[in-house]
Amino acid sequence: KAGVTQTPRYLIKTRGQQVTLSCSPISGHRSVSWYQQTPGQGLQFLFEYFSETQRNKGNFPGRFSGRQFSNSRSEMNVSTLELGDSALYLCASSLFSGGTGEQFFGPGTRLTVL
């Protein structure tokens, strides 16, 4: 069974630009969660999608948005990039929604904002 895939693996952008990251969950998983990982901060929850609906949202500004397609693939968009958005963005897929079951993580997208 293929694992969670994320594309691209690396991105370099400049301030003010926008970026779209993609995540393909494990086949059969309908929940996709997104996290931002920065040194010393651990994983900060961005949002979770389940069956194309946003089920939960973290404390990030509205510049961070996401969506999920009917095949469960998910995209995350960050508009008007800031230097502080430089981070590793991880997505995780799960059979169940709401923090009740095992999450399977992708390798992440390393975003650098110059």
Added chain:
Amino acid sequence: GENVEQHPSTLSVQEGDSAVIKCTYSDSASNYFPWYKQELGKGSQLIIDIRSNVGEKKDQRIAVTLNKTAKHFSLHITETQPEDSAVYFCAASYDKFYFGSGTKLNVKP
């Protein structure tokens, strides 16, 4: 919301020694506590988890203990090996996952 604190941030042990990583959480509603191992370029993998109706769980060299009263849980790795070197994250969840800040474990051969 939930707040998870993890200590230490870095841990260096000699091969064969034991390693212990501790996490505390704040919300008594949390009922699921997984531990993840993150290796560079490999993503994060679940290594062990425990639910709130259990006090201890063991899987070969890895064990997790949970104290619901004190709201803390710990990861224990015995007979450490160089391949255990990685960043370990704890998490607590009830409606979503709240992660600790991570522990970088270095096992010296």
